[in-house]
Amino acid sequence: MTGTLVLAGTPIGDVADAPPRLAAELAAADVIAAEDTRRLRRLTQALDVTPAGRIVSYFEGNEAARTPELADALAGGARVLLVTDAGMPSVSDPGYRLVAAAVERDIKVTAVPGPSAVLTALAVSGLPVDRFCFEGFPPRKAGERRSRLREVADERRTLVYFEAPHRLDDTLAAMAEIFGAERRAAVCRELTKTYEEVKRGTLGELVPWAAEGVRGEITIVVEGAPESGPQELGAEELVRRVRIREEAGERRKEAIAAVAAEAGLPKREVFDAVVAAKNAGVGQGPESVGPAPDAVKTKR
Known part of the structure; x- marks a missing residue:
């Protein structure tokens, strides 16, 4: 037996x-x-x-x-x-x-x-709990952490993370950059203990709070990516999404095409947003933005 x-x-x-x-x-x-x-x-x-x-x-x-x-x-x-x-x-x-x-x-x-800290944090976060995914601890190295966050930037389910208190501000800052500063989140600290605290706000609002120093066991709950339509995505968001894909290794042309498909927009509109951002001095990787998508060049 x-x-x-x-x-x-x-x-x-x-x-x-x-x-x-x-x-x-x-x-x-x-x-x-x-x-x-x-x-x-x-x-x-x-x-x-x-x-x-x-x-x-x-x-x-x-x-x-x-x-x-x-x-x-x-x-x-x-x-x-x-x-x-x-x-x-x-x-x-x-x-x-x-x-x-x-x-x-x-x-x-x-x-x-x-x-379970995962379920407890979800329950008190005030964020949707009908669908969620647990991502564990983000990587400690900044580059690996950013890469991992990019993988779930468009995840629509609520995200749950564990994090060490001394890395909380860096992680929230990376989340604000990659997910967007307006994405809602909750930082749950010392759950069920004497000094339990749940700090809610946007990622942009939570970054300066965490920079002041936070102690204890930390669970982060982050709102999933919104279902965005063509009218909901501004030029800045389109450019941000292209940049995230480029940093992940995609060529600019493919990144623009993918973002356009996600947003339900013509590729030309996303391309124009990238060009405008470059002309305004917003860093976008390679110096040249190249030809517009679907530009046809014939030579016979």
Whole structure:
């Protein structure tokens, strides 16, 4: 008989949010794999639970090496409980490798539902929650971060990110540039904790606020891209979209054609906006804008 892998959600702040089954699982597990064993001890003390099983660390640094050991324990019939510092395992936390290994061996995987910073932030953000996508932590390097943001610049679903407080202002600034300064967002800080704060506004408004310094655990919720028609996109927005595509590696001609298709406009109108921006001194990559799209040159 094989064992069972149990993924257990833990409080993201207030320990009173611990799901009722968590205490029972902590007491009954043969092995508890914890992202931080010190935090686990504090949690068990708060829940008045004395684990009977073996406790091992399972974090980013040893996840790859420890997964085979835990998979073997599961194959031998053990009930392995996986907990992270806060929220659900595998959601930007250790867990995916162990789940994949268990599934590969046809071992049962179940979960103890619990608090989630993603869903909590969505619920209090005031932004649409009927459709959303979770993007995890943006890349730390500025260039990689900008590239990743460009990939979802036209995503219409609400976007959710985690971010470190010391990188929040840079990330919001990059979002304001690539998504547009008027895009609505909410920065959720220290959710369910004593100093919980939800700061709502446009990305342009949130950048100077974040520059003053923000502390704590951060979740960012960003409004999805609007469904724009021809009359809704001004020249500045058209130029911005062309520039984003060029920075992502597209040739100008293809970028103009793609933006025109998105906006439902003639390619000539987008081309004229790019030329006007260049003449006004707005940087647009290559010095020459080249011939207008669909310009026909015949020589016989």
